[in-house]
Amino acid sequence: xxxxxxxxxxxxxxxxxxxxxxxxxxxxxxxxxxxxxxxxxxxxxxxxxxxxxxxxxxxxxxxxxxxxxxxxxxxxxxxxxxxxxxxxxxxxxxxxxxxxxxxxxxxxxxxxxxxxxxxxxxxxx
Amino acid sequence: xxxxxxxxxxxxxxxxxxxxxxxxxxxxxxxxxxxxxxxxxxxxxxxxxxxxxxxxxxxxxxxxxxxxxxxxxxxxxxxxxxxxxxxxxxxxxxxxxxxxxxxxxxxxxxxxxxxxxxxxxxxxxxxxxxxxxxxxxxxxxxxxxxxxxxxxxxxxxxxxxxxxxxxxxxxxxxxxxxxxxxxxxxxxxxxxxxxxxxxxxxxxxxxxxxxxxxxxxxxxxxxxxxxxxxxxxxxxxxxxxxxxxxxxxxxxxxxxxxxxxxxxxxxxxxxxxxxx
Numbered sequence: 001x002x003x004x005x006x007x008x009x010x011x012x013x014x015x016x017x018x019x020x021x022x023x024x025x026x027x028x029x030x031x032x033x034x035x036x037x038x039x040x041x042x043x044x045x046x047x048x049x050x051x052x053x054x055x056x057x058x059x060x061x062x063x064x065x066x067x068x069x070x071x072x073x074x075x076x077x078x079x080x081x082x083x084x085x086x087x088x089x090x091x092x093x094x095x096x097x098x099x100x101x102x103x104x105x106x107x108x109x110x111x112x113x114x115x116x117x118x119x120x121x122x123x124x125x
Numbered sequence: 126x127x128x129x130x131x132x133x134x135x136x137x138x139x140x141x142x143x144x145x146x147x148x149x150x151x152x153x154x155x156x157x158x159x160x161x162x163x164x165x166x167x168x169x170x171x172x173x174x175x176x177x178x179x180x181x182x183x184x185x186x187x188x189x190x191x192x193x194x195x196x197x198x199x200x201x202x203x204x205x206x207x208x209x210x211x212x213x214x215x216x217x218x219x220x221x222x223x224x225x226x227x228x229x230x231x232x233x234x235x236x237x238x239x240x241x242x243x244x245x246x247x248x249x250x251x252x253x254x255x256x257x258x259x260x261x262x263x264x265x266x267x268x269x270x271x272x273x274x275x276x277x278x279x280x281x282x283x284x285x286x287x288x289x290x291x292x293x294x295x296x297x298x299x300x301x302x303x304x305x306x307x308x309x310x311x312x313x314x315x316x317x318x319x320x321x322x323x324x325x326x327x328x329x330x331x332x333x334x335x336x337x338x339x340x341x342x343x344x345x346x347x348x349x350x351x352x353x354x355x356x357x358x359x360x361x362x363x364x365x366x367x368x369x370x371x372x373x374x375x376x377x378x379x380x381x382x383x384x385x386x387x388x389x390x391x392x393x394x395x396x397x398x399x400x401x
Binding site: 096 | 137138140141144145148151152155156158159164167168171174175178181182184185186187189190193194197198201202205206208209210212213215220222223224225226227228230231232234235236238239242243246247250251253254255256257259262263267268271272275276279283286287289290291293294297298
């Protein structure tokens, strides 16, 4: 198999993830885009590991080992990320990352935004 | 150079064609994931993209990675994402504000990065072929041997990382239970929950008792003092029952109830109609 097939697919998936991270507004959709970027990196690692394991004859399978580590780190990342998103949603009432201007937990800055967030939650629920 | 001589650009093999088709499906699902205005659909299209990537791993003979991908990503990460969408009260239908205002700048950045990277990658690996013949490079035996011979220490460190992530997620989630309940949620829950509940309960028990008493009344008027005797109005309704027909009796029994149950403007009117 030509090496450019998985490499180009990996590049396109990574740029799709970049677009998602930059253009999405909901925090969970941003996390999904981060998952897409991690998967693009995984595909690149696996493709180059398969190429090198046949070309170099003696290898540590470092690409596949690193892919497994990346998958495990991504699972941990999605758990922590969702916990943070839920905590932020509980404190400020929204998971819209354009509204989260400060990371402080106080309600002093959130008071003008709190009724709009409550209305939005009720309107969507 | 030998490989380059035997392979050609314009004669793709079957594996390459399969890789290309699955790659198109995967890329399309990924594009829909980052562009759809429906949040739950984005998570479901992410399943298609991740499953397509698992098929790509299988085509690259990395079977252990493929099944790990299916188990962890499709099995748990997407489920976690769906739970997150539900817990943050994501709208089910189309949400017009799913995309930020700077989406055109994001599109320009993504297209520029894609063009530059594709150009560099294709130019760099133009004459490189993966040899997929022979033993699978990523079989479970090869992966396990290399993982537990050469990568034991990072593997153990990874278990510590997972433990730290577990504890961290629990700590982040526990913080709400130790806090007092936030005021907007509490006030909305009480204000929305306390008022509508008694009204349907009264209106539900009223017709239910009405339906329960109507067959007894229709079976025999002599059971009437036994079933609903206590106030004087019950006996006041009895002579009317003897003179009138059963619809009057149906009207009289809820009329007695309407004196006890609050609400319902129809029932006293029906009671007066029954007594007349």
